[in-house]
Amino acid sequence: xxxxxxxxxxxxxxxxxxxxxxxxxxxxxxxxxxxxxxxxxxxxxxxxxxxxxxxxxxxxxxxxxxxxxxxxxxxxxxxxxxxxxxxxxxxxxxxxxxxxxxxxxxxxxxxxxxxxxxxxxxxxxxxxxxxxxxxxxxxxxxxxxxxxxxxxxxxxxxxxxxxxxxxxxxxxxxxxxxxxxx
Amino acid sequence: xxxxxxxxxxxxxxxxxxxxxxxxxxxxxxxxxxxxxxxxxxxxxxxxxxxxxxxxxxxxxxxxxxxxxxxxxxxxxxxxxxxxxxxxxxxxxxxxxxxxxxxxxxxxxxxxxxxxxxxxxxxxxxxxxxxxxxxxxxxxxxxxxxxxxxxxxxxxxxxxxxxxxxxxxxxxxxxxxxxxxxxxxxxxxxxxxxxxxxxxxxxxxxxxxxxxxxxxxxxxxxxxxxxxxxxxxxxxxxxxxxxxxxxxxxxxxxxxxxxxxxxxxxxxxxxxxxxxxxxxxxxxxxxxxxxxxxxxxxxxxxxxxxxxxxxxxxxxxxxxxxxxxxxxxxxxxxxxxxxxxxxxxxxxxxxxxxxxx
Numbered sequence: 001x002x003x004x005x006x007x008x009x010x011x012x013x014x015x016x017x018x019x020x021x022x023x024x025x026x027x028x029x030x031x032x033x034x035x036x037x038x039x040x041x042x043x044x045x046x047x048x049x050x051x052x053x054x055x056x057x058x059x060x061x062x063x064x065x066x067x068x069x070x071x072x073x074x075x076x077x078x079x080x081x082x083x084x085x086x087x088x089x090x091x092x093x094x095x096x097x098x099x100x101x102x103x104x105x106x107x108x109x110x111x112x113x114x115x116x117x118x119x120x121x122x123x124x125x126x127x128x129x130x131x132x133x134x135x136x137x138x139x140x141x142x143x144x145x146x147x148x149x150x151x152x153x154x155x156x157x158x159x160x161x162x163x164x165x166x167x168x169x170x171x172x173x174x175x176x177x178x179x180x181x182x
Numbered sequence: 183x184x185x186x187x188x189x190x191x192x193x194x195x196x197x198x199x200x201x202x203x204x205x206x207x208x209x210x211x212x213x214x215x216x217x218x219x220x221x222x223x224x225x226x227x228x229x230x231x232x233x234x235x236x237x238x239x240x241x242x243x244x245x246x247x248x249x250x251x252x253x254x255x256x257x258x259x260x261x262x263x264x265x266x267x268x269x270x271x272x273x274x275x276x277x278x279x280x281x282x283x284x285x286x287x288x289x290x291x292x293x294x295x296x297x298x299x300x301x302x303x304x305x306x307x308x309x310x311x312x313x314x315x316x317x318x319x320x321x322x323x324x325x326x327x328x329x330x331x332x333x334x335x336x337x338x339x340x341x342x343x344x345x346x347x348x349x350x351x352x353x354x355x356x357x358x359x360x361x362x363x364x365x366x367x368x369x370x371x372x373x374x375x376x377x378x379x380x381x382x383x384x385x386x387x388x389x390x391x392x393x394x395x396x397x398x399x400x401x402x403x404x405x406x407x408x409x410x411x412x413x414x415x416x417x418x419x420x421x422x423x424x425x426x427x428x429x430x431x432x433x434x435x436x437x438x439x440x441x442x443x444x445x446x447x448x449x450x451x452x453x454x455x456x457x458x459x460x461x462x463x464x465x466x467x468x469x470x471x472x473x474x475x476x477x478x479x480x481x482x483x484x485x486x487x488x489x490x491x492x493x494x495x496x497x498x499x500x501x502x503x504x505x506x507x508x509x510x511x512x513x514x515x516x517x518x519x520x521x522x523x524x525x526x527x528x529x530x531x532x533x534x535x536x537x538x539x
């Protein structure tokens with residue numbers, strides 16, 4: 001089934017790397033995937049958005065008006081893209097930075113204070129992995145925990161064991177939040 | 183080879199390497215920077231040469247030099263940079279040198295925007311430079327097609343001794359999707375190509391390159407032989423996808439990313455009973471004229487030109503073939519704003535409903 005995911009935030013938060021990791025993970029599980037980055041001329045701090053489409057068959061159009069799942073990593077992106085989530089979709093909000101009240105009642109909301117959790121775990125940089133965990137925990141139907149663990153192992157194979165452990169812990173933490181929100 | 187998830191620009195770059203391209207010179211511009219970035223490490227791996235030129239003009243002239251030495255050579259840029267390279271591209275055509283020029287297109291005119299658009303159709307198909315020459319222009323719609331067209335581009339360029347353009351929008355340049363690469367072609371550097379000024383020992387060829395052409399009659403001969411070449415392309419080299427046109431009452435005409443979004447809209451409209459199809463030029467030049475001329479105009483009620491350009495630039499080419507036998511509508515976005523599935527569906531449906539009244 002064709003599923004679309006938008007990840008949005010600001011440059012430097014790991015929006016693109018999360019999107020690429022999800023697309024790679026889906027492909028490694030035998031699916032088709034497209035990843036489309038969109039950003040302005042800024043290097044850091046500007047608006048960053050990517051769209052990942054995952055499907056069992058070849059993807060005709062990678063450009064969608066509405067998404068099935070939306071991850072917003074900051075307030076600005078929540079305001080900008082909140083309305084593009086389909087009714088019945090899943091919103092994963094990084095509530096360390098998304099401060100607005102989330103009022104939509106036609107969606108599942110997963111509130112994850114990802115920045116705070118990441119700092120507690122030891123590194124703010126793993127906030128995006130926590131949010132990927134929430135995506136898996138909330139059963140967004142895009143990637144599985146097993147496939148994502150394999151991706152983390154491949155991605156951090158050349159790094160110290162602590163880096164892999166940190167990211168695994170971040171993923172587990174996110175999955176917990178995702179499951180609890182269902 | 184297994185399929186790999188790859189970015190459009192990088193897929194083109196790898197396909198070029200596999201086609202035997204061993205020289206690249208270019209100058210940075212968004213949204214094509216991943217092509218030079220990739221080739222900067224990849225070409226040295228296969229004994230090739232990568233140069234970041236001091237300018238677009240220098241880069242295209244280095245490509246001219248490399249091509250004159252028999253090397254498969256390429257440059258890439260985006261709209262404003264292609265304008266700067268126009269002189270060199272015309273010189274390649276004038277001298278009769280093969281090369282591949284990639285344009286990952288963005289908004290225009292002028293500096294325009296760095297975001298994706300299809301604003302360079304007219305430049306690519308009508309006048310890539312001064313002097314009235316043409317180049318074959320390939321417009322991929324998927325990354326696999328981008329790989330395959332780039333891989334074959336030098337076959338055309340060398341057959342015709344003429345530059346070839348790959349024109350792809352910045353959206354496809356940035357997107358990642360699965361591609362499968364063909365095997366590596368070994369570059370032919372034996373000095374057997376007619377335009378190759380390299381000399382091996384014992385080589386008795388009388389290779390020479392002409393530019394400029396004196397006296398006048400020589401240039402007229404050259405122009406005449408080019409004219410015949412353009413006619414041969416129209417006869418033999420058109421590539422087009424015709425999608426659900428057999429019973430279509432309305433036909434979308436689109437290329438590149440626009441064609442993909444249109445195709446999804448067509449499938450949706452077909453489910454609702456609308457008889458709509460698509461003509462997707464793969465070669466923008468030579469334009470697929472026959473696809474329009476063989477249609478039954480008692481059946482076809484209209485065409486919809488869907489482009490990321492305002493005004494639609496392909497419109498005139500469509501009109502030349504349709505010859506007022508059916509109206510041509512447009513649905514376009516520009517400036518870096520992209521289509522989406524719902525938007526194209528709704529716009530096309532509105533046209534179909536209006537036409538049916």
